[in-house]
Amino acid sequence: xxxxxxxxxxxxxxxxxxxxxxxxxxxxxxxxxxxxxxxxxxxxxxxxxxxxxxxxxxxxxxxxxxxxxxxxxxxxxxxxxxxxxxxxxxxxxxxxxxxxxxxxxxxxxxxxxxxxxxxxxxxxxxxxxxxxxxxxxxxxxxxxxxxxxxxxxxxxxxxxxxxxxxxxxxxxxxxxxxxxxxxxxxxxxxxxxxxxxxxxxxxxxxxxxxxxxxxxxxxxxxxxxxxxxxxxxxxxxxxxxxxxxxxxxxxxxxxxxxxxxxxxxxxxxxxxxxxxxxxxxxxxxxxxxxxxxxxxxxxxxxxxxxxxxxxxxxxxxxxxxxxxxxxxxxxxxxxxxxxxxxxxxxxxxxxxxxxxxxxxxxxxxxxxxxxxxxxxxxxxxxxxxxxxxxxxxxxxxxxxxxxxxxxxxxxxxxxxxxxxxxxxxxxxxxxxxxxxxxxxxxxxxxxxxxxxxxxxxxxxxxxxxxxxxxxxxxxxxxxxxxxxxxxxxxxxxxxxxxxxxxxxxxxxxxxxxxxxxxxxxxxxxxxxxxxxxxxxxxxxxxxxxxxxxxxxxxxxxxxxxxxxxxxxxxxxxxxxxxxxxxxxxxxxxxxxxxxxxxxxxxxxxxxxxxxxxxxxxxxxxxxxxxxxxxxxxxxxxxxxxxxxxxxxxxxxxxxxxxxxxxxxxxxxxxxxxxxxxxxxxxxxxxxxxxxxxxxxxxxxxxxxxxxxxxxxxxxxxxxxxxxxxxxxx
Numbered sequence: 255x256x257x258x259x260x261x262x263x264x265x266x267x268x269x270x271x272x273x274x275x276x277x278x279x280x281x282x283x284x285x286x287x288x289x290x291x292x293x294x295x296x297x298x299x300x301x302x303x304x305x306x307x308x309x310x311x312x313x314x315x316x317x318x319x320x321x322x323x324x325x326x327x328x329x330x331x332x333x334x335x336x337x338x339x340x341x342x343x344x345x346x347x348x349x350x351x352x353x354x355x356x357x358x359x360x361x362x363x364x365x366x367x368x369x370x371x372x373x374x375x376x377x378x379x380x381x382x383x384x385x386x387x388x389x390x391x392x393x394x395x396x397x398x399x400x401x402x403x404x405x406x407x408x409x410x411x412x413x414x415x416x417x418x419x420x421x422x423x424x425x426x427x428x429x430x431x432x433x434x435x436x437x438x439x440x441x442x443x444x445x446x447x448x449x450x451x452x453x454x455x456x457x458x459x460x461x462x463x464x465x466x467x468x469x470x471x472x473x474x475x476x477x478x479x480x481x482x483x484x485x486x487x488x489x490x491x492x493x494x495x496x497x498x499x500x501x502x503x504x505x506x507x508x509x510x511x512x513x514x515x516x517x518x519x520x521x522x523x524x525x526x527x528x529x530x531x532x533x534x535x536x537x538x539x540x541x542x543x544x545x546x547x548x549x550x551x552x553x554x555x556x557x558x559x560x561x562x563x564x565x566x567x568x569x570x571x572x573x574x575x576x577x578x579x580x581x582x583x584x585x586x587x588x589x590x591x592x593x594x595x596x597x598x599x600x601x602x603x604x605x606x607x608x609x610x611x612x613x614x615x616x617x618x619x620x621x622x623x624x625x626x627x628x629x630x631x632x633x634x635x636x637x638x639x640x641x642x643x644x645x646x647x648x649x650x651x652x653x654x655x656x657x658x659x660x661x662x663x664x665x666x667x668x669x670x671x672x673x674x675x676x677x678x679x680x681x682x683x684x685x686x687x688x689x690x691x692x693x694x695x696x697x698x699x700x701x702x703x704x705x706x707x708x709x710x711x712x713x714x715x716x717x718x719x720x721x722x723x724x725x726x727x728x729x730x731x732x733x734x735x736x737x738x739x740x741x742x743x744x745x746x747x748x749x750x751x752x753x754x755x756x757x758x759x760x761x762x763x764x765x766x767x768x769x770x771x772x773x774x775x776x777x778x779x780x781x782x783x784x785x786x787x788x789x790x791x792x793x794x795x796x797x798x799x800x801x802x803x804x805x806x807x808x809x810x811x812x813x814x815x816x817x818x819x820x821x822x823x824x825x826x827x828x829x830x831x832x833x834x835x836x837x838x839x840x841x842x843x844x845x846x847x848x849x850x851x852x853x854x855x856x857x858x859x860x861x862x863x864x865x866x867x868x869x870x871x872x873x874x875x876x877x878x879x880x881x882x883x884x885x886x887x888x889x890x891x892x893x894x895x896x897x898x899x900x901x902x903x904x905x906x907x908x909x910x911x912x913x914x915x916x917x918x919x920x921x922x923x924x925x926x927x928x929x930x931x932x933x934x935x936x937x938x939x940x941x942x943x944x945x946x947x948x949x950x951x952x953x954x955x956x957x958x959x960x961x962x963x964x965x966x967x968x969x970x971x972x973x974x975x976x977x978x979x980x981x982x983x
Contacts, residue, residue: 296487296506302469303489303502310465314430314455315415316567317351320636322434322451323412325441329791331358331434331449334366336374337828344369346608347453352464354427355383355454358434359391361447383422383429383454390416390431391450398433402445410695411435418494424478426457426491426499438706439730440789457491462502477503560634562612563619571633571641575694578645582687588650589687591697592642592658593705594622596665597679597713599638604860606672611638613671614678621664625657641701650686651718658682658716666714681708682716690719734790736772737783741795746771749803750965753974754815754936757946757955761975763815763849765958766804767965768796788823797824798837805841805848807968811975817849817879822856828863831870838876845875849900853881857896868897879936883924893931901928905939905959911948922952929953 321327321343330338339358344367347353356369357380368378380387394416401408415432433448455461457476466474478500481488487506492498558570566574578589596618603611615638622632622640631643646653661680668675683705691697704719711717740746747770754763768780787793801818808816824830838845850871857864857880868878879900880893893901903924910917921937928935937949940959949957966974 292506299471299487299504299507300489303465303471303474303504306465306469307489307491307502309468310455310461311417311419311428314353314428314453315417315432316569317347317353318415318430318432318451318453319412319568321347322432323437323636324434325436325438325791327434327451328436328441328443328449331360331366331451333827335828336367336376339367340369340374343367343451344374345372348372350608352455352460353453354456354458355381355452357387357452359387359450359452361449363388363391366449383420383427386418386420386429387431387452390418390429391452394431394433394450398448399446419492421493421497421499422454422456424499425476426493428455428457430454436791438709438789439734441791442734457500457502465502466504471504471507474502474504477501563616563634565619565623565640566631566633568633568635568641571631571635571643572694572698574631575643575697578643579687579692579694579697581645583692587645587647588689590642590644590646590650590654590657591685591687591701592644592654592661592716593635593683593701594640594642594661595681595705595709596638597681599678601860602671602676602678606674606676610671610676614638614669614676617669617671618665622661625660625664630657650689651684654684654686654718655716658684662714662716679714681705681713683708683719684716685719730786730789733772733778733782733786734792737770737786737790737792737796740770741792741799746773747796747799748967749800749807750967751807751971752958752965753963753971754817754956754958755962757950757957761813762956763813763817764971765817765851766800766807766819768800768819769965769967784821788821793821793823794827794833797821798833801834801837802841805838805843807971808843808847809841810972813847813975815847815849815877816843817851819851819881820856822853825852825856825864825867826860828866831867831874834871834876835874845871846877848875849877849879851879851881851902854883861896865896872897872899882938893927893933898933900934900936902958903935903937903954908937908939908945908949908959909941912942912944918948918952921949921954925953 326338327343330342343358344356347356348369349372353369354371356367357365357378358367360366365378365380368375368380370381375381394414397414397416398411401411401414411433412435415430417428417430420427420429429452431450431452434443434451435448436443459475462474462476466472476491477488480490480501481503485505486503488501488503490498490501558567559565560567575589575591581587582589596614599611599614602614615634618638618640619632619634622642626632626642626644629645633641633643635641642657644653644657661682665678665680668677670676683701683703685691685697685701685704687697690700700719703723704717707723708715708717717723747768750767750769751764752767753761754765756762768783770778770780770783772778784793784796787796797820804816804818827833834850835845838848852864872878877899878897879902880898881902882904883901901924903921907917907921907924911921925935934956935954936956936958937945937954938958940946940949940957940961942961945959946957946961963974
């Protein structure tokens with residue numbers, strides 16, 4: 255009995271000992287395993303941090319492209335418009351993307367605009383980083399020059415960018431420089447004359463926290479020293495030349511040791527249940543690993559998506575397009591690419607502010623995503639531009655048209671932004687694969703051409719790419735080049751003059767009309783010439799030439815008035831009034847003898863700027879006339895509120911005078927309204943004596959048209975004046 259009990263006791267002791275040894279072994283293995291888990295966790299965190307920093311480096315040039323590929327940026331940079339550059343370039347990139355420095359350099363490397371820490375630097379100057387910026391800008395210039403000789407193999411201009419990590423007063427900074435390019439054919443830049451835009455993000459506490467927040471590390475900081483605390487981890491940050499400047503440091507997530515601290519008291523108290531604890535440990539470690547993987551997925555998502563809209567960005571969109579086109583080339587279905595550009599987006603931004611513009615972009619993204627469906631990919635390409643990619647089995651064109659009609663209807667509905675209803679609309683360019691192209695760059699180019707055509711047709715519509723569009727675009731480019739030559743060399747451009755008459759038959763002035771005797775196309779329509787000039791960025795130069803020639807003709811006559819037409823694009827320049835008055839002074843013309851004609855749309859596009867410009871001109875003595883009155887937004891309210899002097903009744907209403915009573919009633923109402931507002935009125939397009947008599951009976955005292963005189967070239971006009979045309983002072 256004793257022996258049996260002793261044996262049983264020994265067995266128990268042995269079993270307990272074995273259990274203890276096993277438990278201790280398991281506990282030791284758990285310690286080793288937790289240590290390795292900690293090491294792997296730190297390595298993954300370091301990899302995430304490196305990736306997040308690299309994403310910041312890659313994001314900087316992408317963020318720049320929101321303003322570097324922009325017609326307005328090209329125009330205002332070349333005009334050294336500091337106010338516009340401050341609001342839309344330097345300070346905007348600081349507020350919206352957190353860029354700490356911004357620089358605009360001209361084609362000779364001179365500094366045009368500078369921003370530092372959200373403040374415009376006046377006069378523009380560097381802050382110790384001049385050497386490195388000039389060096390990077392020179393490298394970019396060399397690539398631009400090399401591209402000119404590369405022919406068909408030349409890389410796209412928008413892909414040419416120089417990005418570096420530099421030493422800025424002992425701190426790392428991300429620097430990116432790229433050319434400022436036009437987005438449409440409306441503006442052109444000669445190769446080698448590109449202005450450059452550079453911006454910089456400094457790795458400071460704010461940027462470190464931003465990097466940390468993207469990968470869910472809340473205590474990320476920048477340090478010049480490698481951390482010595484075992485609880486912290488770090489990643490070295492080096493310049494592009496390899497010099498380590500400092501470290502991104504954070505409190506390392508060590509799930510293994512944290513778990514051991516939690517379970518150690520229980521493990522010491524109850525080694526026999528260590529197996530259960532080991533199972534618990536495994537589950538916790540697995541959960542920690544899953545959390546790390548989730549953080550990595552979130553970081554990848556942020557790298558490929560737009561922050562404002564949560565839509566895929568351009569890089570991700572083009573990557574997806576490559577995959578879809580690969581299937582198309584293999585014969586697996588078709589695809590539709592749509593480029594969309596919001597109409598009147600700039601008006602919303604200018605009138606309601608950037609915050610309202612951001613809200614409009616977000617709401618637009620939601621509407622597009624809802625209509626594109628699960629098979630479609632919607633991306634924000636930049637600014638107010640979006641892309642939609644839709645793979646289909648067949649019938650790509652029909653699918654594109656059906657989707658575009660839905661998009662037009664959806665985006666024509668008002669947006670509610672900051673308690674206001676905003677109306678915009680959209681222009682859409684469509685290119686189908688493989689019908690239009692099956693390679694990414696070519697399909698993108700053709701969708702862009704179709705978008706350009708849609709906007710040219712008056713916006714609020716869609717256009718499917720056809721080869722004739724490309725031919726028309728090439729022809730417009732040739733005409734644009736010819737117009738540049740004509741403006742530079744002179745001779746082809748001329749002015750014709752059509753007299754303005756009083757109802758008594760006396761000449762009271764003349765209207766200067768543009769004529770272009772093109773060497774190939776002969777007499778080109780002024781409408782085409784003005785349209786090409788506006789799109790090519792030549793309208794200011796052309797407008798200056800017209801006004802100068804009109805002033806010179808005025809100096810050779812005793813005419814009391816010379817009327818000159820002004821484009822809506824010219825009036826978008828806030829210095830337009832000063833520009834006109836300077837030309838008038840240079841030509842020694844009396845401002846009271848000059849009248850500028852504008853269309854009604856000018857008053858609607860930017861009313862505040864129009865009022866300011868008109869007031870400056872009228873104060874100097876220049877009179878303002880509303881051309882083609884009645885064809886646009888005819889309204890008593892805007893005539894009462896805007897500083898104008900004369901209305902020109904459109905020829906379509908004059909022609910309707912002799913057709914019915916309704917036509918006479920409309921013209922009579924126009925005259926009554928103008929007289930009530932003490933405005934002078936001139937009727938255009940008077941061709942018959944009946945029209946003249948009817949206008950006199952309705953109270954119209956000034957007329958213009960073929961009944962009196964066709965437009966005459968300069969010498970004919972002067973000869974007719976000398977031969978007895980009665981001039982009324």
